[in-house]
Amino acid sequence: MSSTATHIDITSAEKVKAYYELLKPRLSFLVVFSSGFGYALASQTLIGWVNFIIFLIAGFLVSGSSVTINQVIEQKYDAIMKRTKDRPLPSNRITESEAIWFSVVTGIIGLVLMFLATNMLATLLSFLSLLLYAFVYTPLKRVGSIAVFVGAVPGALPPLIGWAAASGVLxxxxxxxxxxxxxxxxxxxxxxxxxxxxxxxxxxxxxxxxxxxxxxxxxxxxxxxxxxxxxxxxxxxxxxxxxxxxxxxxxxxxxxxxxxxxxxxxxxxxxxxxxxxxxxxxxxxxxxxxxxxxxx
The missing domain is CATH 1.20.120 (Four Helix Bundle (Hemerythrin (Met), subunit A))
Incomplete structure (x- = not known):
């Protein structure tokens, strides 16, 4: 789904800012907060802070990857909505190919870090969350309110992922x-x-x-x-x-x-x-x- 507008030249600092905006930091930080909550609640001993911080970074990156894919799919719709028209893709600060590569890189790094810092269960749940949000919930938004039910699953997975990361079980x-x-x-x-x-x-x-x-x-x-x-x-x-x-x-x-x-x-x-x-x-x-x- 390519943008029809011409890409504009921007400075390196503006480019970095645009990539950061792709991650939807406010939403991704909420994801990190909920996953950290689940991790801390499940921990039976003192938290290993190094692994915990890596886990939070991993969660932020996986979340950022999923919302970037969401923006790639919805770029033409974002362009016509007042609240989203200034996002990196519709404002032509980021190209579609750049956003796709960014989502791939952040997703892979996030999942690898998740596996290294926690376990396979938490990693698989993180991957499931990414798939459901980006490739199931996103297209369903134009189908009907069933999208809310589907979207509620990846939206509720962060504390479950945190619990699995700390305990290894559900x-x-x-x-x-x-x-x-x-x-x-x-x-x-x-x-x-x-x-x-x-x-x-x-x-x-x-x-x-x-x-x-x-x-x-x-x-x-x-x-x-x-x-x-x-x-x-x-x-x-x-x-x-x-x-x-x-x-x-x-x-x-x-x-x-x-x-x-x-x-x-x-x-x-x-x-x-x-x-x-x-x-x-x-x-x-x-x-x-x-x-x-x-x-x-």
Whole structure:
């Protein structure tokens, strides 16, 4: 999928900056945070900091590779959306071939480092996450809201990868932290899709549930999935992974998050959806940090 615009000449510093932007650093750092959380939660002894840091770098590179492939595939759609038109590919600061090679190099280095610092299970899960995000979720965005379900899998894999990296196994505790992040993806994705609906429609992206409208039906879907976070947030306490404090904090955060969805159901507006979007960004790190601090 080649860009029709002419590539522009830029300085070396601008080129480096463009490559860095390809990695979507904010998203990739969130991936690193969640994978680091899973790693720390699974660790039964003091963390080996050298391997841990290499693991985080590896995760950042694999994430960066997958989002770069995403931008290569979606470059013509990014060019027509206001929020993405200045990305490296549509702005012609990076060519398609440069982006492809960059994704290959970062992906290979990331997976090799992952294997050297951890184990085969974590490496395979990382590779699976890359494949699902770049080659399954990305094209499905123009098909329908099934893309959100598929995208929620690689979106929830980072803590699972972290757990596998530290322990070498996938236990029920690992599935609990995967489940929390998996369900969290739905209100998170749908709130973003609601706020960006006008832009997404230009590109033919269909991420909202049901009929794809910003209506009460979508608000109810967001509420239902957010509601599931309440019992899920208690599972680490019930299964003895963490103490009572984290269960209380998760319940309070989940209740406040849920209250925002009722507000959207009452007032179908972009402003209320934006509050849910920001609420989702706050909920997950607070709950995960509390789980770590309250680890038994």
């Amino acid at each position: 236990s029920y505790e690992a599935m609990i932290i995967f489940g929390i992040q998996f369900i969290w993806q739905f209100p998170h994705f749908w709130a973003i899709a609601w706020v960006s609906d006008e832009d997404y429609k230009k590109a033919g992206f269909k991420l909202l549930p049901g009929g794809g409208a910003k209506d009460l039906n979508t608000a109810i879907n967001i509420m239902v999935y957010t509601l599931f976070l309440l019992p899920l947030g208690l599972l680490p306490t019930l299964f003895g992974l963490t103490g009572l404090t984290s269960g209380v904090v998760a319940t309070i955060c989940g209740t406040l998050f849920l209250a925002q969805t009722f507000s959207l159901m009452k007032d179908i507006s972009n402003q209320k959806a934006k509050r849910i979007m920001f609420g989702s960004f706050i909920y997950l790190p607070i709950v995960q940090i509390t789980f770590l601090l309250d680890k038994i």
